[in-house]
Amino acid sequence: MYATRISSLxxxxxxxxxxxxxxxxxxxxxxxxxxxxxxxxxxxxxxxxAICHAAKDPLNHRYPSYEGMRSFREAVAAWYKQRxxxxxDAEDEVLTLIGSKEGIAxxxxxxxxxxxxxLVPDPAYPVYKNATILANSIPHSVPLTEENxxxxxxxSIDSEVARKAKIMxxxxxxxxxxxxxxxxxxxxxxxxxxxHDIIVLHDNPYSELTxxxxxxxxxxxxxxxxxxxxxxxSLSKTYNMTGWRIGFAVGNSEILRGLRxxxxxxxxxxxxxxxxxxxxxxxxxxxCVKSNVEVYRERRDILIxxxxxxxxxxxxxxxxxxxxxxxxxxxxxxxxxxxxxxxxERAGVVVTPxxxxxxxxxxxxxxxxxxxxxxxxxxxxxxxxxxx
Ligand SMILES: *Cc1c(COP(=O)(O)O)cnc(C)c1O
Numbered sequence: 001m002y003a004t005r006i007s008s009l010x011x012x013x014x015x016x017x018x019x020x021x022x023x024x025x026x027x028x029x030x031x032x033x034x035x036x037x038x039x040x041x042x043x044x045x046x047x048x049x050a051i052c053h054a055a056k057d058p059l060n061h062r063y064p065s066y067e068g069m070r071s072f073r074e075a076v077a078a079w080y081k082q083r084x085x086x087x088x089d090a091e092d093e094v095l096t097l098i099g100s101k102e103g104i105a106x107x108x109x110x111x112x113x114x115x116x117x118x119l120v121p122d123p124a125y126p127v128y129k130n131a132t133i134l135a136n137s138i139p140h141s142v143p144l145t146e147e148n149x150x151x152x153x154x155x156s157i158d159s160e161v162a163r164k165a166k167i168m169x170x171x172x173x174x175x176x177x178x179x180x181x182x183x184x185x186x187x188x189x190x191x192x193x194x195x196h197d198i199i200v201l202h203d204n205p206y207s208e209l210t211x212x213x214x215x216x217x218x219x220x221x222x223x224x225x226x227x228x229x230x231x232x233x234s235l236s237k238t239y240n241m242t243g244w245r246i247g248f249a250v251g252n253s254e255i256l257r258g259l260r261x262x263x264x265x266x267x268x269x270x271x272x273x274x275x276x277x278x279x280x281x282x283x284x285x286x287x288c289v290k291s292n293v294e295v296y297r298e299r300r301d302i303l304i305x306x307x308x309x310x311x312x313x314x315x316x317x318x319x320x321x322x323x324x325x326x327x328x329x330x331x332x333x334x335x336x337x338x339x340x341x342x343x344x345e346r347a348g349v350v351v352t353p354x355x356x357x358x359x360x361x362x363x364x365x366x367x368x369x370x371x372x373x374x375x376x377x378x379x380x381x382x383x384x385x386x387x388x
Contacts, residue, residue, distance in 0.1 A: 008133050010126075013356045017340055021350055032379045034367045035350040037175065037322065039240040041295065044288040047239060050280035054273035064269035067260055068096020068248070072275040075282040076248050083208070084218035092253040093226075095260055098270050100205055100234040100247035103259060104169075105131040106266065107201055110258035111167050112137035119161075119168035121152055123176055123354060123361030125203065128169035140165065143360045150179035150324075154192045162196045171203040173216050176357045176366040177324045178317030180214060186222040193228040199255060200229030205247070206320045208238040208289050211297045214318035220251050230255045237321070238289055239281045246270055246278045296321045299369040299376050306380025307367070311388045314367075321369040327354075328388050336365050347382035 025031055042048075054060050067073070073094040080086045088094055097103035108131035112118060118132040122141040132139040140161050144150040152170075170189065172181040186202075193200045202219035210216050219231045230251035236242040249256060263269075300316070303323055307314050314325040327339045336353035343349045343365075352368075354361030369376070 005134050005136055009130055010133075013337065013353070017337070017344065017350075017353070020341065020344055024344065024348065029348050031344075031348050031350060032371060032375050032382075033350045034369075034371065034376075034379060035352045036370060037368045038242050038370055039237065039292075039321070040370045040372070041240045041292060043240045043244070044281070044284075046284055046288075047241070047277050047281045051244075051273050051277035054276035057273075060272035060276065062272075064272045064275065066264045066269050068094070068270060069272060069275045072096055072279055073248075075279040076250065079282045080218065080220070080250060084221055086218050086220045086250070088220075088250050089253070092256065093250055095249045095256045095263075096270050096275060097232070097234075097247040097249060097263075098267060099236060099242075099245040100203065100232040100249070101127055102245075102267070103232055103247065103249045103263075104128065104201070104203060105134070106262045107167070107259055108132050108135040108137065110262045111199055111255075113166075117161060117165040119152075119157065119165050119198070121169060121171065122359060123357030123364075124169070125171060125175050126357065128171075128203075129358070137166075141358065141360070142168075144174070144177060144179070145360065150174060150177040151181060151185060154188060162192075162198070165196065165198050167199045167201055168193065169201050169203065170219070173204075173206040173210065173317075173319030175206065175320060176322055176352070176354065176361065177364075178315075178320045178322045179324075180210075180216060180318045183217045183222055186217060186219050186225065189219070190222050190224050190228055194224065198228070200225070202229060202231045204231050205234040205237050207233060209293060209296060209321060210319040211293065211300065212318060216319055226252050228252070230259075235278055235281055238292075240292065241278075241281070244274050244277070246274050295373075296369050299371075299373050302373055302376050303367060303369065303380065306377070307383065310380065310384040310386070312383075323367040323369070324354075324364050325367060327363050327365060330388050336362055340365055342386075343383065346386055347379070349379045349382060 073090040077088040077090040112135045114136040120139040129139040142152040234247035340353040352366040354364035
């Protein structure tokens with residue numbers, strides 16, 4: 001019944017874990033879910049007030065423009081200037097998206113012909129690989145290894161593959177590894193892309209969730225980046241707006257035009273009231289972001305201490321709301337799925353097995369920081385009790 005592209009998608013690996021989680025919940029087990037990467041904190045009140053107001057205006061009830069409201073794109077340009085020292089022309093270097101996931105997935109259709117190669121990091125946010133498959137194209141896995149600090153080793157990419165590759169996905173600060181990079185790494189990426197004529201699609205939704213003085217650079221802040229790529233960003237994680245579906249892409253105008261062409265034929269833009277509220281988020285006080293970051297930092301420190309004293313090996317990340325911990329070599333546990341199952345059954349703690357983000361994710365599990373400090377403490381106590 002289904003198109004081949006559907007059966008070509010990788011199998012869903014979390015089915016068994018989901019099933020056991022739901023069974024446990026039904027039985028009344030008190031589950032602590034550190035699996036999902038979805039902020040538990042509310043959207044700031046001034047942003048909620050803004051959409052309530054905008055929703056009442058009949059002008060916002062009609063079809064929005066495909067590229068997004070000029071005022072929203074101007075707010076994005078001003079925010080990028082202020083936050084990332086990047087100058088953008090709001091007219092053709094900013095595109096409004098219905099969440100960045102939408103733009104990432106549609107990019108595959110804008111740039112890949114059947115059989116084309118996309119360079120996809122592994123482990124990674126699954127959309128890069130799956131959108132490539134849905135476009136009948138070939139995801140070529142680029143390993144992110146611990147030895148290389150979870151950055152791709154561009155030199156080691158097969159020269160024939162690099163020559164053929166049409167696009168490359170990247171994501172720093174990284175989900176799931178929480179790895180961060182400096183601007184110098186993006187310079188290497190730009191040179192690589194220029195050498196091999198590759199379009200770079202950088203995904204930066206965690207750009208504001210950074211700790212300990214670290215600032216996440218924009219890919220677009222590097223010289224010549226605008227010649228080779230675009231960057232996706234989103235209000236989802238920065239302003240706790242995952243449910244609102246509002247994001248954007250910035251950078252090379254020709255690349256953005258390709259993405260816009262696909263979108264013009266698939267969707268009809270983001271609800272204007274959401275864009276108006278987005279403007280409020282981007283241009284209003286950024287104290288809400290600071291207090292968010294402080295909440296995640298506190299949770300991070302509690303979880304790091306707890307996991308380490310339970311005997312787990314985990315690095316302290318400078319960004320994102322994830323911890324990437326090694327699967328311990330105890331009790332005959334040999335895979336990330338087994339360890340996740342063990343934590344679920346013995347401690348009622350849900351984590352995401354690394355294998356779900358790609359083969360190179362095996363040997364790790366991802367803990368997210370989207371539950372309260374109290375619950376994280378409870379999770380730590382339970383894990384310590386497991387005697388790992
Ligand atoms: C959360 C997330 C997104 C999706 O963000 P939306 O704007 O809500 O679609 C994209 N990329 C990565 C790496 C993410 O973790």
